[in-house]
Ligand SMILES: C[S@@+](CC[C@H](N)C(=O)[O-])C[C@H]1O[C@@H](n2cnc3c(N)ncnc32)[C@H](O)[C@@H]1O
């Protein structure tokens with residue numbers, strides 16, 4: 001379903017497109033940069049905050065653009081280091097954005113490293129059997145302005161909380177495109193949003209600190225390899241043979257490992273960077289020592305880093321995480337071959353961190369309330 005907002009979001013405009021809109025209105029070329037400075041550098045929350053613009057121009061901007069296309073519905077802080085923002089869109093759809101803090105000794109929570117996890121779609125059409133985002137199916141793509149606005153909402157929240165945030169333009173260290181949705185299925189909006197986040201007139205956020213995670217859309221991985229901006233790539237593998245992968249990821253039928261692995265290889269050759277293979281460990285599905293051996297061989301050939309993620313249980317789904325012992329045995333097969341591997345300590349379990357769960361719960365509550 002396509003959503004056409006009554007007014008396009010300002011956060012979806014590039015310097016060029018905004019300059020053109022303003023030029024049509026007879027404004028000088030520098031005006032666009034002035035407005036974008038208000039949005040990204042001075043964090044203006046209303047048109048009236050933009051005090052160096054004339055009143056008629058502010059009125060025109062208000063008629064023409066939505067300044068902020070997403071609103072904070074719920075901000076949940078877990079007892080560990082993960083905050084989750086539930087955001088509402090113009091059509092009342094809900095998306096999730098997560099702030100993951102990695103405390104470092106001696107610097108306190110304020111200066112901990114921060115990774116922001118953003119969404120690219122409402123729901124997901126890929127229908128992976130283990131994932132909460134795909135449970136209610138696909139609703140729609142986010143537009144570029146909605147993707148960018150998630151990061152601005154994080155800035156607003158952090159500016160109010162920490163000195164570091166007020167001092168820095170973007171006080172986070174990494175962006176991971178690992179929230180709800182398949183990012184490469186919404187390719188054009190994602191690229192436009194990342195261009196805005198990266199631009200000096202936007203948030204000035206380095207492309208090499210942005211990781212895009214995909215379930216494995218081969219033609220789009222090849223297209224991404226040709227982009228000038230050098231993003232990092234993570235692949236949701238979750239099965240090290242077609243037989244296992246196909247059971248839990250329908251995308252494997254269209255793009256089996258024989259197509260996916262050469263595409264990953266082409267990407268890392270072009271960018272000269274290590275790709276990450278994400279592998280959720282699900283009990284009795286993909287956690288055997290045989291799978292670990294197959295994964296080791298794939299990772300070694302690709303010179304890839306492996307991220308092992310103990311499965312986060314999802315209400316309504318039968319899957320479980322393996323015991324810690326079994327997780328360690330699996331990781332040991334990779335470690336023994338000197339494959340770089342991280343066995344992730346999951347964060348935010350107590351606030352429904354498995355992507356899409358907070359949204360599903362809130363939508364259920366809404367249905368109950370309206371019934
Ligand atoms: C939600 S997806 C979004 C990005 C993209 N669609 C993808 O699949 O890579 C991000 C990561 O979360 C993982 N994931 C989904 N459900 C999970 C769960 N219940 N527990 C742990 N990880 C999960 C996915 O497999 C994927 O590696």
Ligand code: SF4
Nearest residue numbers: 124126128131134215
């Ligand atoms: S894991 Fe990624 S691709 Fe699969 S359903 Fe979830 S969000 Fe979509």
